[in-house]
Amino acid sequence: MAVAAPGYPAYRNILQALGIECVSVPVGPASHWQLTVETLSAVDGHLDGVVVASPSNPTGSMLVDGQVPELARWCETQGIRLVSDEIYHGITFGHPAATAAGLDVAPHAIIINSFSKYYAMTGWRLGWMVMPDDLARSVECLAQNLFISPPTLSQVAAEAAFDCTHELEARVAGYKANRDILVAELPRAGFTKLAPSDGAFYLYADVSELTDDSPQFCARMLAEIGVACTPGVDFDPFEGKRTLRFSFAGSAAHMIEAAKRLKAWRR
Numbered sequence: 001m002a003v004a005a006p007g008y009p010a011y012r013n014i015l016q017a018l019g020i021e022c023v024s025v026p027v028g029p030a031s032h033w034q035l036t037v038e039t040l041s042a043v044d045g046h047l048d049g050v051v052v053a054s055p056s057n058p059t060g061s062m063l064v065d066g067q068v069p070e071l072a073r074w075c076e077t078q079g080i081r082l083v084s085d086e087i088y089h090g091i092t093f094g095h096p097a098a099t100a101a102g103l104d105v106a107p108h109a110i111i112i113n114s115f116s117k118y119y120a121m122t123g124w125r126l127g128w129m130v131m132p133d134d135l136a137r138s139v140e141c142l143a144q145n146l147f148i149s150p151p152t153l154s155q156v157a158a159e160a161a162f163d164c165t166h167e168l169e170a171r172v173a174g175y176k177a178n179r180d181i182l183v184a185e186l187p188r189a190g191f192t193k194l195a196p197s198d199g200a201f202y203l204y205a206d207v208s209e210l211t212d213d214s215p216q217f218c219a220r221m222l223a224e225i226g227v228a229c230t231p232g233v234d235f236d237p238f239e240g241k242r243t244l245r246f247s248f249a250g251s252a253a254h255m256i257e258a259a260k261r262l263k264a265w266r267r
């Protein structure tokens with residue numbers, strides 16, 4: 001199963017736990033930090049499937065126009081499974097994210113979503129999958145072993161959350177304002193190479209000019225100025241020592257304060 005590097009670490013860990021070989025495919029500026037037909041075609045050996053996330057964790061990058069159907073068509077032709085993790089849909093700062101759900105060209109795709117991000121209900125443990133009919137029974141059996149049923153209270157709350165568009169959109173506007181603050185300020189603190197944050201609430205930085213030991217760099221940042229970020233080794237087995245991820249899912253005041261401390265720290 002192919003996953004992007006950098007990518008969400010749980011993909012690798014879950015695939016490993018299930019005994020599925022995980023093929024980490026390097027992505028970067030040339031492919032807009034996403035798995036594309038080009039990057040996948042270059043993989044040596046046979047793939048059984050592909051996991052994509054647009055917007056992505058940790059980069060926030062998105063597949064651009066037409067790339068979702070293109071990927072879906074490619075997977076169909078190869079006879080392999082497309083898994084589209086659409087958990088950050090709704091948190092986008094330009095155009096909306098394209099879904100693989102309901103595409104004629106993606107009859108075998110699995111679509112993953114959750115109330116954790118756009119609906120900000122992370123602790124409520126509720127999500128959903130769109131899958132082809134022939135998988136429904138297997139997933140039902142698996143679910144019986146993993147969690148039996150989604151929490152009833154969470155389902156009631158989630159129904160109410162569908163009616164909170166005004167508040168939810170205000171949150172997205174807040175994430176965008178936070179992103180804009182950091183995109184303007186981080187280069188002044190020496191973080192000049194940032195991946196495009198098209199959505200989600202992350203900024204992924206190439207810090208190769210500042211360190212080749214991102215865990216130590218992040219630990220020092222936390223200890224010395226109280227700013228937490230995630231070292232790239234969590235997301236990328238190849239380049240992770242020279243990258244890190246900032247999250248901006250906080251208040252604007254925290255972004256401004258963090259940027260101020262980072263600038264003083266890097267002076």
Ligand SMILES: Cc1ncc(COP(=O)(O)O)c(C=O)c1O
Pocket residue numbers: 008053056057085087113114115116122126127
């Ligand atoms: C890309 C991606 N997929 C899935 C998840 C899992 O989210 P949850 O288990 O809260 O629905 C996360 C959480 O950070 C994520 O970033």
